[in-house]
Amino acid sequence: MAVEVKELLEAGVHFGxxxxxxxxxxxxxxxxxxNGIHIINLYKTAAKIEEANAALAKIAASGRKILFVATKKQAKDIVAEKASAINMPYITERWPGGMLTNFVTIRKAVKKMASIDRMKKDGTFNTLSKKERLQVDRLRAKLEKNLGSISDMTRLPGALFVIDIKREHIAIKEAQKLNIPIFAMVDTNSDPRQVDYxxxxxxxxxxSIDKxxxxVTAAVAGGLAERKAEKEAAAEGASKTKTAPTKKVAAEEEE
Known part of the structure; x- marks a missing residue:
């Protein structure tokens, strides 16, 4: 999906x-x-989108997850919708401290959420007192709000995509510590040196965020489609290899 400067202009991407x-x-x-406002060079933006997209597609094709991070009001719903559509994890509520650097603890919290779900399925939940059920429900709701979108993330992400690096500075620092590549929309009030792409x-x-x-998500979807095609081709190749000796044996039996 080629990036046109005209569409970026129409979406107001150039306003710093x-x-x-x-x-x-x-x-x-x-x-x-x-008028006292910096205007961003959209030709450079278009080139940088293409560069980031090529790298993101490669990460997606490798089977690793890309974690989208945006807690500001005008980005939350867009990120949740776009990331969900490509089955990628996202954080749109407050960033949980240690989300990356203390990932084991975060995984424990996600497992707690799963165990509550199991309790509800197997009937254990109904054996609790009314007060205990209320406490468990509150805990489940809190965990869902903060971690629901990352429940399928069983290992550290292959990359972070951040909107507003000043606001999400804790996420940026954690990713830097672990050498996780950072992709981000960077406005004129932020330091681009903190970001890899x-x-x-x-x-x-x-x-602008939507555009x-x-x-970005179209590029990730392309990487996922490439991975799926490669898997299907490998499976087809494996099944042909299995059937080939059978044909040979049959031919030998005919002789």
Missing amino acids: HLTRKWDPNMAPYVYMER VIPANDDASK ILTH
Whole structure:
């Protein structure tokens, strides 16, 4: 899916922050200043999207998960919808401290959620007192809110995709500690040096966020489709290998 500068312009991807709030390290991605606001160079944005997409498709094709992180109001629903559509984990509520650096503990919390579900299925839940059931339900709701979207993530992600690196600085730091590649929409008020794959873009407007994520998730979906095709081809090859000797034996028997 080719990235057109015109569509980025229409989505308002080029609007940066006030010039007095800028981070000088974003200078290479700034096109000009207009009415006290920095304007992002959309040709560079388009090129960076293509670069990030190629890397994300490769990660998805390798079978690793990409964790999407966005807790700001205008991004939450978009991220939840787009990430769910490609079956990728996401965090749209408060970032759970130690989500990556203390992943074992986070997995325990997810398992707790699964064990509560099992209790409800096998009837154990109904043997509890009314007060205990209420406490368990509250715990389940809290875990679902914070960790529900990562319940299928059994190991550390292959990459992070972040919207607003200033807001999600804890997530960025944890990923850096573990050398997990960071992809991000980076606005003019942030330091792009913290990110491995920078997409210079307006990270405040929902239209801009939606447009970038549409391209990004399409690339991830492409990587997943490639993985599926490779698996099917391998399975087909394996079944042909199994049937080939049978034909040979049959021919020998005829002789």
